[in-house]
Amino acid sequence: MIIQPKTRGFICTTAHPEGCAAQVKRQIDYVNGQPAIEGPRSVLVIGASTGYGLASRIVSAFAAGANTIGVYFDKAAEGSRTASAGWYNSAAFEEAAQQAGRKSYSIVGDAFSSEIKAQTIDLIRAELGAVDLVIYSVASPRRTHPVTGETFTSVIKPIGDTYTNKTVNFHSGEVSLATIEPASEEEVQQTVAVMGGEDWQMWIDQLQAAGVLAEGATTVAYSYIGPEITHAVYREGTIGRAKDDLEATALRLNEQLRPGSGRAFVSVNKALVTQSSSAIPVVPLYISALYKVMKEQGLHEGCIEQMYRLFAERLYGTESAAVDERGRIRIDDWEMREEIQAKVAKLWSALTTENVYELSDLAGYRREFFQLFGFETDGIDYETDTNPDVAIPNLR
Numbered sequence: 236m237i238i239q240p241k242t243r244g245f246i247c248t249t250a251h252p253e254g255c256a257a258q259v260k261r262q263i264d265y266v267n268g269q270p271a272i273e274g275p276r277s278v279l280v281i282g283a284s285t286g287y288g289l290a291s292r293i294v295s296a297f298a299a300g301a302n303t304i305g306v307y308f309d310k311a312a313e314g315s316r317t318a319s320a321g322w323y324n325s326a327a328f329e330e331a332a333q334q335a336g337r338k339s340y341s342i343v344g345d346a347f348s349s350e351i352k353a354q355t356i357d358l359i360r361a362e363l364g365a366v367d368l369v370i371y372s373v374a375s376p377r378r379t380h381p382v383t384g385e386t387f388t389s390v391i392k393p394i395g396d397t398y399t400n401k402t403v404n405f406h407s408g409e410v411s412l413a414t415i416e417p418a419s420e421e422e423v424q425q426t427v428a429v430m431g432g433e434d435w436q437m438w439i440d441q442l443q444a445a446g447v448l449a450e451g452a453t454t455v456a457y458s459y460i461g462p463e464i465t466h467a468v469y470r471e472g473t474i475g476r477a478k479d480d481l482e483a484t485a486l487r488l489n490e491q492l493r494p495g496s497g498r499a500f501v502s503v504n505k506a507l508v509t510q511s512s513s514a515i516p517v518v519p520l521y522i523s524a525l526y527k528v529m530k531e532q533g534l535h536e537g538c539i540e541q542m543y544r545l546f547a548e549r550l551y552g553t554e555s556a557a558v559d560e561r562g563r564i565r566i567d568d569w570e571m572r573e574e575i576q577a578k579v580a581k582l583w584s585a586l587t588t589e590n591v592y593e594l595s596d597l598a599g600y601r602r603e604f605f606q607l608f609g610f611e612t613d614g615i616d617y618e619t620d621t622n623p624d625v626a627i628p629n630l631r
């Protein structure tokens with residue numbers, strides 16, 4: 236079939252297998268061009284198919300030479316529907332990893348469930364023995380609790396006061412004011428239940444109890460802080476409460492793993508175009524302004540550059556365990572530099588529909604958004620008949 240992008244708001248309902256494979260190859264090529272990392276040998280990535288999780292898996296396999304298991308929630312192609320981008324990404328990753336002589340396995344299903352945890356533990360035991368790095372990179376709008384069966388929904392809302400700020404429709408380029416009403420206490424609790432640390436804690440507890448977490452293992456989950464302009468809707472809003480909970484979980488897990496010389500961290504990453512971040516009001520316009528400034532300064536990074544730096548410098552390098560006053564790794568250090576933020580703030584106050592393409596990198600944002608789904612990628616002929624049915628080599 237001819238596969239073209241079909242968008243609904245910030246969602247693209249189609250994905251291009253060859254375009255996704257080219258995007259994965261670009262990330263692998265980047266890593267192959269960097270010095271090798273003396274790092275983990277066996278890695279479990281939960282939320283491994285897109286964004287930061289996929290980049291973490293690529294760095295593990297291609298910079299550190301590790302065997303990997305990826306857990307993710309993606310769909311195969313069916314009838315006239317293409318598979319999801321994460322499916323195609325994972326198929327391309329697995330093929331490349333196996334060609335490079337690494338073991339790699341996929342488990343597709345709900346990471347929040349007990350079944351998927353049990354299946355993953357069995358797979359680790361059978362194929363890898365134990366894992367020495369666990370990356371937790373799940374971003375989801377919903378979670379069904381594995382014990383109570385209750386389903387929670389996360390929302391992105393401020394707490395206390397109504398929030399109004401600029402936002403952009405990144406398809407039309409229209410800059411407008413978004414107003415978001417504050418969350419109820421119930422919505423705050425539900426968001427924490429989805430995006431907080433409970434599921435990460437459950438994974439580590441169960442891996443440890445099953446004896447498949449190696450002595451001295453490291454575990455990392457990802458967080459975000461960002462600039463003043465997004466604080467009310469992000470860091471001081473519902474999702475920020477969930478991140479507070481995730482960060483508190485890291486401190487607890489660090490204590491739990493310390494007797495065996497293990498480590499748990501939250502890494503605060505840079506704002507980047509991913510399927511999750513495009514769903515947050517205000518953030519796409521902020522990212523467009525940020526990209527403009529960071530590209531001009533030669534400091535721009537994507538997911539793969541961020542994750543390579545995280546592994547090479549912070550997790551396994553000379554700055555090992557360099558953390559802020561709250562125990563967090565700060566790989567958002569370049570984004571948060573004073574001079575970068577001052578320039579972004581200046582642009583922010585001037586941004587309008589008329590000047591958005593000139594003052595910000597909205598064109599770059601849009602292109603990266605489509606590239607997440609394998610579109611707008613050099614070297615791909617989008618007019619050619621393409622088979623949407625792609626198998627994942629080692630799907631369990």
Ligand code: NAD
Pocket residue numbers: 281282283284285286287288306307308309321344345346347372373374375457458459503504505506507508509510511512
């Ligand atoms: P993403 O949407 O690209 O990836 C999410 C991953 O989670 C995918 O692999 C998806 O398949 C998986 N997933 C979702 N629900 C699942 C489920 N029920 N079971 C199994 N897998 C499931 O997201 P991302 O932007 O890479 O976010 C990953 C983490 O990084 C999040 O904690 C996010 O808050 C954090 N982060 C993101 C940014 C950013 O700007 N994108 C910045 C800093 C931190």
